Amino acid sequence: MYLRSHFGRQIFTIYHFRSQLFYSTATTLSPVDEPTSAKRTEFVDYLINTLGFSKESAISSSSKVRTLNTTRYRDSVVRILKTFGFDNAQIKDIVTLVPNVLLSRANETLEPKIRVFLELGLSGTDLIALLKRNPNLFEIGLHSRIIPTIDYLRILLGTDEKVVETINRSRWLFSASTALKRFSENVTLLQSYGFSNEQIGKFVRRNAMHFTQLPKCLTSKLNWIEGKVGISRDSNEFFRCFHSIASSSISGIEKKMEVYKSFGFSDTEVSSLLKNQPNCFTLSEDTIRNKLGFFLKELGYKPSYLVACPSLLSLSLEKRVKPRNKVLEILKEKMLVERVSLITLVCYSELRFQDFLRRFEDKIPSLYETYISSMR
Template identity: 50%
Template sequence: MMLKILKEKKLVKDMRSLISFACYTELKKLRFHTMFRFSTFFRSHRFPYSTLSPISGNRKPLLLVDYLMDSLRFSKQDAISISTKSKVTHLKSTINSDLVLNIFKTYGLNPSQIRQIVSSVPKILTCKANKTLEPKLRVFQELGLSGSDLASLLRRNPEIFAFGLHTRIMPGLQLLRKLLGSDENVIEVMNKSRWLYFTNNSMKRLSKNVSLLQNFGLLNERIIMFIRSNPEKVMVNPELLESRLDYVEEKLGISRESPAFIHALSVVLWYTDSEIEKKMEIFRGFGWSDSDIALLFRHQPYCLNKSESNIRDKLKFYVKDLGYTPSYLISCASFFTFSLDKRVIPRNMMLKILKEKKLLSDKPSLITIASYTESKFLEFLRDFEDEIPLLREVYLDTVKRVSRFESKRIGSPRSFQQKHEKC
């Protein structure tokens, strides 16, 4: 009877087909009950489906925004911002991203540092955790980087995740070790620069520039100091470096044996001859001779590092207002490195008050108290609290007001001093 019905519906042709059809039906029932029991088991034991790669692979991709909020506790607004600037909007699976976060934790990064890294380079969540990320982190850890230093390196150099370990990272480290002599120096240079921008060509340039410095006659310790202080400047065009070496010695008159030579070199590398000449002309306008200027630069090369307006303001205050001579300023060259508004003028005001009250027996000079650290200068003022109870408060208030108005630059330093001499 069943065979007749199935034939009429054209589902089977003979008894053999009927048997096959029956077996197929029973197999479907068996598979259904098996999958039902399978899913019931995992639900009852609270296994998340996302941990099962066959199932998670078929699920709808997870939005990056949701993952940032759930796994890293970003606010919705921050998560949207990070997702917007990233080329990654969805995560096909959270398994690899979870591995990335766990690897960061095993290398000593705290949740805040991990959030900073992910915020800087969200694509890290799609990096191959064990194959790509972990070997690179291991190399940096063996170098001596961990915790905040490691996090800082990764934030400044997000390209690290795209660079080959053996084609870019290791050769770069080996070159820096060879040039700098110690892992401590390598770490210092890495902390000051985006050193991983080194391509094969730039590493060749670095080697060539170091050879130039050596052939010029600079000692290795001076070269190492130059690289540690100026990791970007040692990457300039070799022709420019060679010309500036001659400029420092011949034009500025600073001997290559002088400790000031590499400091002067680091300054002139950033300026053209005409820019330096304009700054020298400002000194001449205040009665300085070329020999005076050259002597000042030998004592304090970073005078050239200041803007033209900064140099002009300082010379006006020191020469015109205070009456200092070039020879005195050369002997106190650090005057040109201090902030005029935030340090020199407020402390000069305190010095004037103390002198007017005749409270200074040994009369320290302005250069002396200008050289004090902030905490030491406050201790210096504390000695006069009995005679002038509010002296420290007046000083701190003056510095605070200077900081508030500095960006607006209302008037010259001289006019600012006149406005606040009544404090």
């Protein structure tokens, strides 16, 4: 489902007013005196005797609950979780992550939130993983934050399956109170740069948290790609480059550019590399140095060759490039190949490369073992 150019602003306005109409379902505990040690002991005993906690883990979980003003909902909470299909081990996992859940009003606050996520398509395991990333999930507002965020993603991505995929890949998606507002502003920003809704949707699905950074941060990266690197916003390379560096700082990317230059790359070659293989700039500076040292110093390649074959830089040096180069050296030493190049071999899938090795079984029986051992 496609968005209009002003979709982001509209959807946020809708939910701004909507949040005024619905009260938050977050559990709110009234300030009371610190509970007696007897109530704390009772809570620990419940974790041990009912949920199967060890004494140590029960005490640890209990310490995370700052205020134990009531524990009368605990049985109904466990019952609700079982009703939704959570087994004892999963319930224990949930309580370990969020011991405060046992203080929730099961029918009023907990049940509606769990139902929203399960009806969306998350499994029980998915929900536990989501709690690991968002431990305050059961404490934030259902109508003020959870439902608006899910509805926003539904409209943006088009299907519940894509929403679930995005939620499963994202960290702290629901935790920031400003997340929905940032999403809206950044979607509008990318649309203003000419990104299609399909491109934006793919970007969100891979890492929605890029959309929770300040719009001015994204703007600086977009302007840097167009102005400093010289990639037109109308080109496919523009989106690919932005997608690769969105989580990085401009200063960090420029430091990596300097590493390439220190190995003899010209400004034009560095820019070409950024256009053609922007993932080369997601590597750490040490990784870049190691790869360039191998290709330029050990193998004697020129920077221009790496710019022409940038996939060499994107592949694992230890698990792919060096083992296959070892094979190539053996074959050349035995004069069994002439025109096969390293770039050809590293681009083979593992199955295809093993088929390639079988061609030499009769002449070099140990070749496969040599290849396998070189990857260890």
